[in-house]
Amino acid sequence: MKTTSARPRSRRTLDQSLVVLGAGALATGLAVLTLAPGISAASSHREAPMTAGDPRADNTDVYAFTSPDRADTVTLVANWIPFEEPNGGPNFYAFADDARYHIKIDNTGDGVADVTYTWRFRNEVRDAENQFLYNTGPVRRIDDPNLNFRQTYDLTVTESGNTRTLLRNAPVAPSRVGKASMPDYGALRAQAVRPVPGGTKAFAGQAEDPFFADLRVFDLLYGGDLSERGQDTLAGYNVNSVALQVPKKYLALKGNAARNPVVGVWSTTERRGAAVMGGANKSHEGWRQVSRLGNPLVNEVVVPLKYKDAFNSISPDQDRTVQPVVDKVYDPILPKLIQKVYGIPAPKTPRDDLAEIYLTGICKACGPIKADLNAHRLNKDADPGQIFPAEELRLNMGVAPAEKPQRLGVLAGDLAGFPNGRRLADDAIDISLQAVEGAAQTGKLVPALAAGDKVNTNDVRFGKTFPYLALPSTSKSGGKNRAADADQASTALDPTNAVAIGGVGALLLGTGGFRLWRRRNTDAG
Numbered sequence: 001m002k003t004t005s006a007r008p009r010s011r012r013t014l015d016q017s018l019v020v021l022g023a024g025a026l027a028t029g030l031a032v033l034t035l036a037p038g039i040s041a042a043s044s045h046r047e048a049p050m051t052a053g054d055p056r057a058d059n060t061d062v063y064a065f066t067s068p069d070r071a072d073t074v075t076l077v078a079n080w081i082p083f084e085e086p087n088g089g090p091n092f093y094a095f096a097d098d099a100r101y102h103i104k105i106d107n108t109g110d111g112v113a114d115v116t117y118t119w120r121f122r123n124e125v126r127d128a129e130n131q132f133l134y135n136t137g138p139v140r141r142i143d144d145p146n147l148n149f150r151q152t153y154d155l156t157v158t159e160s161g162n163t164r165t166l167l168r169n170a171p172v173a174p175s176r177v178g179k180a181s182m183p184d185y186g187a188l189r190a191q192a193v194r195p196v197p198g199g200t201k202a203f204a205g206q207a208e209d210p211f212f213a214d215l216r217v218f219d220l221l222y223g224g225d226l227s228e229r230g231q232d233t234l235a236g237y238n239v240n241s242v243a244l245q246v247p248k249k250y251l252a253l254k255g256n257a258a259r260n261p262v263v264g265v266w267s268t269t270e271r272r273g274a275a276v277m278g279g280a281n282k283s284h285e286g287w288r289q290v291s292r293l294g295n296p297l298v299n300e301v302v303v304p305l306k307y308k309d310a311f312n313s314i315s316p317d318q319d320r321t322v323q324p325v326v327d328k329v330y331d332p333i334l335p336k337l338i339q340k341v342y343g344i345p346a347p348k349t350p351r352d353d354l355a356e357i358y359l360t361g362i363c364k365a366c367g368p369i370k371a372d373l374n375a376h377r378l379n380k381d382a383d384p385g386q387i388f389p390a391e392e393l394r395l396n397m398g399v400a401p402a403e404k405p406q407r408l409g410v411l412a413g414d415l416a417g418f419p420n421g422r423r424l425a426d427d428a429i430d431i432s433l434q435a436v437e438g439a440a441q442t443g444k445l446v447p448a449l450a451a452g453d454k455v456n457t458n459d460v461r462f463g464k465t466f467p468y469l470a471l472p473s474t475s476k477s478g479g480k481n482r483a484a485d486a487d488q489a490s491t492a493l494d495p496t497n498a499v500a501i502g503g504v505g506a507l508l509l510g511t512g513g514f515r516l517w518r519r520r521n522t523d524a525g
Helices: 011-035 185-190 305-313 316-321 333-342 352-360 428-436 483-488
Strands: 059-066 073-084 099-106 115-125 149-159 162-171 194-196 200-208 238-247 262-272 287-293 393-396
Touching: 059 262, 059 287, 059 393, 073 099, 073 200, 073 262, 099 238, 149 200, 162 194, 162 200, 287 305, 352 428
Parallel strands: none
Antiparallel strands: 059 073, 073 238, 099 115, 099 262, 115 149, 149 162, 194 200, 200 238, 262 287, 262 393
């Protein structure tokens, strides 16, 4: 794409600028949820005009982390259908049977998927003529005849253009109707966890939405009063989830996770013959990507309205060509807005630190944060000339699970947390807020914003074993009505305390042999 910016650039300078674009825009989007108004309602929930009208195609969040109880595997989770009201019967919630759902992995760094897992769903109604109910009696088994509506799926994996089927007609965990209909939903959902040859596990079904945040910020920034924070807007809502627990060798470049530990992860939705349900394009042939999500909060709060649906349709390898967004991120708007409203000085631009954290990954050769953590450049068999800036959730599979996970992840010295992948209990909002305010460069949390949105944990604890997601809520009032689910609580995945970073101009993270420190450079340049 021809560059139209008023500032002329060489090819190398343009690529560098695009890196700044992606990272600055991404971090801006990640933090805007906490302190600035926007057009979305949650972490990539209802993020674009067309997908807002097609919730079954709407990705909400993506997670990727080394499994805490199976450290030789990685757990991948992708969610769809935002704001599922627990009592939304009689039809409740189902994956689209006319869509394809994907989790994609880039292990070379070129922004193109090298491994793609795909789910295709089918519907079955046992009695459509004489029943209106989702279930006609108590459901105690995944194949219970009382379950009137059910879904199954085929799971495939595509590598090097070759597609293999991993599961056929696997059952989807049904929506949680309530105690009378599903007396032991935990046991019912456990039957939907399926083994896949080679040591992989798979799951598809409803879950409690793991994203947590106070979204009343959209009421004119809490009315300018930060004391108004602290209510989890997503408490009690559910999502539809797919999850995989995959041996690392199946994700790594050349199957060698020791030599090539870094992968980029994102999810997409495809529909056949139209942009989204109700979209204007009805003549498109074949499958068309209509939704995409890697890191949280990119599309809905960064990309201009005019380009949101277009962003949902492209692959990460095209991100560096999106000129309309490039010109908006050399000097990010959000830090200036925070400064205007709350009097907190905006960091100097350009924001190369955000580029390193969010778009290229962190490595000594990538930017001002001098550490080798999760950039594709760390893969010994990757071609450096084919590594491009792209918006992906990057994970270094070589970083072991933390013994005491910290909700602020890398910013709290826990290198197994966001933005090195993303665990269910990572506080993406507070991490991103501190990142956009420059904490990775200064080595210090911004004191005025240290409390973030004051929602530090999910309203119900996550599970101890795969798929780790909490059981679906049965009441919009949230966790207090799910005391019976307490047996799935996990202190390993649901930390409540964070270690604030200190230091005089240095950010030292010693875990796993990595160290991050501030580049002694005051060039804002």
